[in-house]
Amino acid sequence: MDIDQLVAEHYQPVYRYAYRLTGSSADAEDLTQQVFLVGQQKLGQLRKMESARGWLFTILRNSFLKGRKRRQPVLAEGLGLSIDTIPAQVPREVDIDNERLQAALDQLPDNFRLVLVMFYFEDASYREIAEALDLPIGTVMSRLARAKGHLRAKLFRPDHAGAQARHADSTP
Amino acid sequence: MDNPPIRDERILEALEARRSGSDDVADPQMAQLEAALAADPALADLYERLQATDAVLAAKFRDAPVPEGLAGRIGERLAADRLQRAAPVAKEEPARAMPVEIPVEMPVQPRRISRRRLAIGGGALTAAALLAVASISIFYTPPSYDAATVREDAVKFFNAELSGTQPRAEAFLLAAKSPPSGYLFSSSVVRVRGTRWREIRGLLDTDGVAYDVPGPGGVCATLYVVRCKTAGLPNLPSSRPESTTGGCFTSAWQSDGLVYVLVVRGSPQIYRQLVRLPNNVLT
DSSP states (O other), X not given: OOHXXXXXXXXXXXXXXXXXXXXXXXXXHHHHHHHHHXXXXXXXXXXXXXXXXXXXXXXXXXXXXXXXXXXXXXXXXXXXXXXXXXXXXXXXXXXXXXXHHHHHHHTSOHHHHHHHHHHHHSOOOHHHHHHHXXXXXXXXXXXXXXXXXXXXXXXXXXTOOOSSOBOOTTOO | OOOOOOOOHHHHHHHHHOOTTSSGGGSHHHXXXXXXXXXXXXXXXXXXXXXXXXXXXHHHHTOOOOOTXXXXXXXXXXXXXXXXXXXXXXXXXXXXXXXXXXXXXXXXXXXXXXXXXXXXXXXXXXXXXXXHHHHHHHHOOOOOEEHHHHHHHHHHHHHHHXXXXXXXXXXXXXXXXXXXXXXXXXXXXXXXXXXXXXXXXXXXXXXEEEEEEEETTEEEEEEEEEOOOEXXXXXXXXXXXXXXXXXXXXXXXXXXXXXXXXXEEXXXXXXXXXXXXXXXXXX
16 A cells, blocks of 8 residues: 555545644644654555545544643533524525634534534544544534534524523533 | 424434434434434424535535645655654664575475474574574675765766756755754754755665755755765865866765765855854865
């Protein structure tokens, strides 16, 4: 397996994933380079080319979490459960503002954001997320539901006034 | 947004986590949701809308602009990493790479050999192999270059780069991007603004880094930095550079395990301006 081939085929999704996690193009580029650097050093561990993307995403998540450990966690305001944020009409992709989406993501604490990005970007199921992050399924479900509600509130509900938002006291 | 109220938090969480077509229904929380969806058309409608919204959001998540030239920059960082990691083992590599051939006499006819004889024979072969490897490790020394060879090779390399017969890797501004840490710029050379570094291959049979020093008409000098075994090289650049037939002035020295060769085009004055010596010998 060739590292140059790996870069050519996967640098774009890896960068996009990194961008959604870090919220900054400079940090995303650093993280992307870090991913391929680790990939180059551990290339022998990759058995099949078909599983390369998942392998790189795993390196990316680990590098992201490692780099974030020393940082102060961002506290997201009002991470409650809400279905009122589900829009009456299904939105069109073009109507979703990229910057607004990223701003909403950036407001989430790292552990909520990671679960959300895995769900949307990797199409991972809650079980897969729980396994990959070594978390209980209940924790993943709780974080996912709250993070999704937060995201929709910021994107589809301009006033963000919680009609049915119930703030969970025991958010894991 | 007037959605049906959901009192049970577990159903709400399951609703958000569920993916159509997944095998999650085996989960008790999902089974509860399944029952609720079957019994409540309004909830089923909400779920459909949520799925459609999630699909749009998923597409949007993957839609982020990728900076131009990113693949190239990743490639450069990987190459620099390879270079850096290769540097410390370069000295030992020839010794370890030496093939050891042990003649083994194959019997014409297969015959029974006792375990004891096999063990003795095997032990003797292993000992012989170890002895051979040890002898090679002790007595083998990688080729070493004298000062004149170092300078000549560097000038040939420099001219080949100028004529284009030797390919040049992409160069980076020294002020903007650090070179590999194992091949740093020499403290005996003046660091001119606009100096660029790039990776090189094949000088003195090894890899390294070249620093191109800018002058009025382009590159006026190149400082080559490599790791190789040398004999008789001074620890500082010479105050009197060697002149070559191609109109270049060169000097080679070694410091901290690195070999430096400065090749200057033009006049010895440029060389003197670039080289920094103790006690201001040159000025």
